[in-house]
Amino acid sequence: MNLAILYRGPLASCNYDCPYCPFAKRHDPPELLRADRAALTRFTGWVAETTDVRLSVLFTPWGEGLTRSWYRDAMVSLSHLPHVERVVIQTNLAARVDWLADADPRSAALWTTYHPGQVTRERFLRRCSRLSELGIRYSVGVVGLPEHLDEARALRAALPEEVYLWVNAAEGRRYDATEEATWTELDPHFGYSVRPHLSLGQPCHAGETAVSVLGDGTVRRCHFIQTPIGNLYDGSWRAALMPRPCGTSICDCHIGYVHLKPLGLRDVFAGGVLERIPADWPRRHLVQAGPREVQRRP
Ligand code: SF4
Ligand code: SF4
Numbered sequence: 001m002n003l004a005i006l007y008r009g010p011l012a013s014c015n016y017d018c019p020y021c022p023f024a025k026r027h028d029p030p031e032l033l034r035a036d037r038a039a040l041t042r043f044t045g046w047v048a049e050t051t052d053v054r055l056s057v058l059f060t061p062w063g064e065g066l067t068r069s070w071y072r073d074a075m076v077s078l079s080h081l082p083h084v085e086r087v088v089i090q091t092n093l094a095a096r097v098d099w100l101a102d103a104d105p106r107s108a109a110l111w112t113t114y115h116p117g118q119v120t121r122e123r124f125l126r127r128c129s130r131l132s133e134l135g136i137r138y139s140v141g142v143v144g145l146p147e148h149l150d151e152a153r154a155l156r157a158a159l160p161e162e163v164y165l166w167v168n169a170a171e172g173r174r175y176d177a178t179e180e181a182t183w184t185e186l187d188p189h190f191g192y193s194v195r196p197h198l199s200l201g202q203p204c205h206a207g208e209t210a211v212s213v214l215g216d217g218t219v220r221r222c223h224f225i226q227t228p229i230g231n232l233y234d235g236s237w238r239a240a241l242m243p244r245p246c247g248t249s250i251c252d253c254h255i256g257y258v259h260l261k262p263l264g265l266r267d268v269f270a271g272g273v274l275e276r277i278p279a280d281w282p283r284r285h286l287v288q289a290g291p292r293e294v295q296r297r298p
Contacts, residue, residue: 002085002209003241004056004274006223006255007043009215011036014063016092016118020143020170023063037070039215044074046217046232051083058111058274059089060223060255066095075100079108088274093127094119100136109137109275116142116151125158132160139276141166144175144183144190156186161282168254169193189268189278196252197260204246205259205266211237222256224248 013028014021028036047055057078065071071089076099078087086107093112100108110131114124131138140159142152144167156165167187169175175183175194184190206212207221207229214220217232219240225248230236251257258265258273270279 001052002054002056004058004210004259005047006058006060006210006212007040008060008062008212008223009036009039009043011065011068012062014092015067015094016064016115018115018118020145026063028063033068036215037068040070040074042217042233043213043215044078047078047084048081053083055084056086056274057084057088058255059087061090064092064094065089066091066093072099075108076103079104079106086274092118093124097127097130097134097136100131100134103136105135105137109272109277110139111141111275112138113141113143114151114155116148121151121155121158125155128159128163132163137272137275137277139164139166139272141168141276143168143170144193145170145173146179149182152183152186164277164281166190166254166276167193169195169252188283192257192263192265193252193254196250197257197263198249199246199251199257199260200249201245203243203261204251205261206246206256208241208243210259211241222259224251224253224256 010032011028012023013026014023017024047057059065059071066089075087075089078084084107086109088109088111090111090113092115128138128140140155140163142148142155152167159165165187167183167190180190180194210222212220212223213232218228219230219232219237220226220228221244230240246260251260254276257263258269266273268278269276272278
């Protein structure tokens with residue numbers, strides 16, 4: 001049995017100040033940080049004990065986790081567990097990454113995002129170089145805002161070919177065909193992000209072989225459907241795993257629609273679903289054809 005878990009504890013603070021983010025420069029009070037640490041400790045204990053399931057974990061904190069020692073420790077300890085296939089965290093890469101020398105590079109990986117205006121490209125690239133030296137798998141992403149385009153191009157040019165650069169469509173922004181083509185030159189899979197997927201009634205792996213887990217152990221299908229289907233710590237999650245159609249109108253975030261069955265993205269990203277690295281990366285030639293789609297908004 002394989003299960004991908006997207007974990008999100010109470011932590012919601014971030015050291016960066018991105019203008020497009022509600023968590024920018026937010027500070028968590030000490031009691032919330034203690035609760036977040038305790039919840040993560042409980043979760044990692046559960047992962048260590050649950051040896052009859054082949055687990056993959058993606059930490060998706062609202063804010064930045066790698067400035068906190070407990071997320072770094074969790075990445076290292078989970079990476080060494082034989083039944084943990086992959087352990088990944090979404091990060092702005094602000095913190096040093098040398099601690100990853102203690103992690104198993106066969107299972108630890110990072111989903112990194114470059115935020116122009118918050119960090120220089122040179123500094124971000126130094127972090128990337130260190131990850132490459134350590135043999136850690138990572139993807140690099142940017143938000144597809146017009147003011148990021150020059151930086152995104154320069155970043156793509158500077159990154160090693162084997163590093164995949166993804167582009168997320170900016171929330172609420174519509175892209176005309178020219179803009180879409182421009183961003184697709186940087187990320188051949190931008191077409192999956194540029195418009196929300198009409199997911200209602202479509203079969204989805206979420207709730208069957210992928211779940212979302214909150215700090216208190218609440219298990220939901222995904223981060224986008226709030227109804228709990230069980231709890232991690234009372235064992236009720238096991239009976240809850242089953243195929244279901246999606247119950248919401250759209251799915252517009254990669255960590256969700258990568259599980260939407262008709263898209264076939266688990267094949268496109270095979271071996272790198274959680275860290276967002278396509279199976280066939282690096283490519284010699286960028287694709288011209290658009291992605292397969294379920295349905296698109298007009
Ligand atoms: S780095 Fe991420 S969490 Fe932090 S402010 Fe920017 S978008 Fe928000
Ligand atoms: S399609 Fe998206 S919103 Fe619907 S169940 Fe799957 S991950 Fe959740």
